[in-house]
Amino acid sequence: MAERHWLVKSEPDTYSFDALTRDKKSMWEGVRNFEARNNLRKMRVGDLLLFYHTGDDKAVVGIARVCRDAYPDPTAPGEDWSVVDVEPVRRLTSPVTLASLKADARFADLALIKRSRLSVFPVTPDQFKNVLKLGKTKL
DNA sequence: GCCAACGTTGGC
C-alpha cells in the first residue's frame, strides 16, 4: 500500500517554506522521533508533502515533493535516523490554518489535530485534495 | 511563558 501524500511540520524560524523555495532543494533533517522517522522511510520519490508551519503561523503554507528516498541522516552519525530530500512545488495561494482545519469535520482524524506532536504523517488523497481546495491552489 | 500531551528512558 503506497502512501502518496504526507504532512511535514517545520518551525518557520528554523526552516520555512520560503527557505525551501530559495534553496530549490533541501535535506529534511532533524527528525528524532521513531514514528516520524518510519514515515520518512516509507516516502518515495514523487510523493507530495503538505508543508506546515508550527509556531506563529500554524498553517499549511505550501506543497513540496520528495526527490530522494530515505537515507541515513548525516547529522546523526552512528545513529539510526533518516532523512529524505524535498523540493518545493508551490506556495498555497492562501494558507490553510490549523483553526480552519479544526473547524472542518473532514479533517477530524488528521494527525495534525489528534496527535499534535507527530511531525511527519500520512494524509489521505481526499484530505490532501481538500487542503489544496481550501488553499485555493491547483497543482 | 506556561503547561498539557505524550514519546522516551531507566530503575526495578
Add this chain to the structure above:
DNA sequence: GCCAACGTTGGC
C-alpha cells in the same frame, strides 16, 4: 515488562 520520571513539542 511495567511505569514513574523526564524531556520535548507545540498550541494557547
